[in-house]
Amino acid sequence: MEGLYREYLLDHYHNPQNVGKIENAEIKKHDLNVSCGDEVEMFVKLDDDKKHIKEIKFIGHGCVICMASTSILTDELKGKSLKEVKEMNTDTILEMIKLKLTPTRIKCAMLSLVTIKKGILDYELKNSEG
Amino acid sequence: MISKYADKNTLIFSITGMSNVTGFIPDLRKIIDELRSINKDMIIVVDATQLIAHRKIDVKEMDADFVAFSAHKLYGPTGVGVLYGKKSMLEKMEPFSYGGGMINKVELYDSNWAELPDKFEAGTIDTPGIVASAEAIKYVDEKFEFTVKYEDMLKEYALKKLREIKELKVIGHNEGANFGPVISFIVDGVHPHDLAAICNEKKVCIRAGHHCCQPLMGKLCVVATSRMSIGMYNTRNDIDNLTDAINHAIKVIR
Structure with a gap:
């Protein structure tokens, strides 16, 4: 746990990237961590091919780990394919934020990715139903 | 009421x-x-x-x-x-549970229970x-009487020290009511989980979260609190370390 609150995380916490809503976002999903009250709503606008992320934004509130990892993740996801996002997991996030976390705090770090993945599933389900 | x-x-x-x-x-x-x-x-x-x-x-x-x-x-x-x-x-x-030791007599189609408390202590x-x-x-x-007095003395000391931190709000512990040596608080601008993690780095262990009391959190209009629990082994020094850690967290996070 040494040095959990490093400068670059606090920078993202105080000045989060990609904050806001996207009108007409194809993917829009809200989720929360009941155990600590962290809450995010993710908005994704897709490319014309409907397979890649063109623009991504979020609104939410929570602890440093949750908010900073959401900020970092949204930066990373621009241009990524939905398939790539679905393949991301805990290791991807921990590598991204360069931290080792205890199980409780992993939930904080994972909230935004988990939410986007749920949003992608909703989107795909809706589209497969035609 | x-x-x-x-x-x-x-x-x-x-x-x-x-x-x-x-x-x-x-x-x-x-x-x-x-x-x-x-x-x-x-x-x-x-x-x-x-x-x-x-x-x-x-x-x-x-x-x-x-x-x-x-x-x-x-x-x-x-x-x-x-x-x-x-x-x-x-x-x-x-x-409510069956197993060894909780029966008195067993026949092919009938049985009766052992005496109290055995009938509720089935199995190994x-x-x-x-x-x-x-x-x-x-x-x-x-050392119960001494412990109660000692913990209450520490509780009063902790309340005094915590209330000196202007960003911190103690939940409950109002004058005249009966409270034990457990203190929940929120620190403006510092999420309870971040506060607990920073206290941990300073070797002070506090609990953060909804404490399995989500309806109460709703009533208090908070998502979570930080909580200190005083035990018989604590000292004034522990409380000073906690308030130092909280002040440090406020400096780092806000």
Whole structure:
């Protein structure tokens, strides 16, 4: 746990990237961590091919780990394919934020990715139903 | 006041002996009297898990039908606890778990139960856990009066120190009410989980979260709180370290 609150995380916490809503976002999903009250709503606008992320934004509130990892993740996801996002997991996030976390705090770090993945599933389900 | 929560049709009334969030200690004697006057047959259950290490309990004087507590809140092992029940209640009850030791006589198509408390202690009991719990209870009991006074002195010191931090708000602990040595608080602009993590880095262990009390969190309009718990082994120095860690967290995060 040494040095959990490093400068670059606090920078993202105080000045989060990609904050806001996207009108007409194809993917829009809200989720929360009941155990600590962290809450995010993710908005994704897709490319014309409907397979890649063109623009991504979020609104939410929570602890440093949750908010900073959401900020970092949204930066990373621009241009990524939905398939790539679905393949991301805990290791991807921990590598991204360069931290080792205890199980409780992993939930904080994972909230935004988990939410986007749920949003992608909703989107795909809706589209497969035609 | 208690008539808001119970009427003559209430079968079971369950209440905590001390809030694990705020430390509030309800006047059980008065509440149980009121409940009995509403419906004398109501079954009254007291969760004394939080209370047991901080206030002396006399189950007969309290007059609850059941009183339960866990050993680990008394410096005992985890996974073991005590359930007291009035004999008249326990005699009426059927066993909820079957296994070795809880039967008296077995025939092919009939059986009857062993005497109390055996009929509720089916299977292999957790002997080391039970023996260790009994030792823990004896240990706490030996210096109980001193411990209560000492913890209350530390609690007053902690409240004074915490209230000096202008970003911090103590939950409960209002003048004149009875509170045990558990203090929940929120720090403006610092999430409880971040606060706990920074305290941890400073070697101070506090709890953060909803404390398994989500409806209370809703009522308090907070998502989570940080909580300090004072035990017999704590010192004023521990409290100074906590307030130093909180001030450090405020400096780092805000």
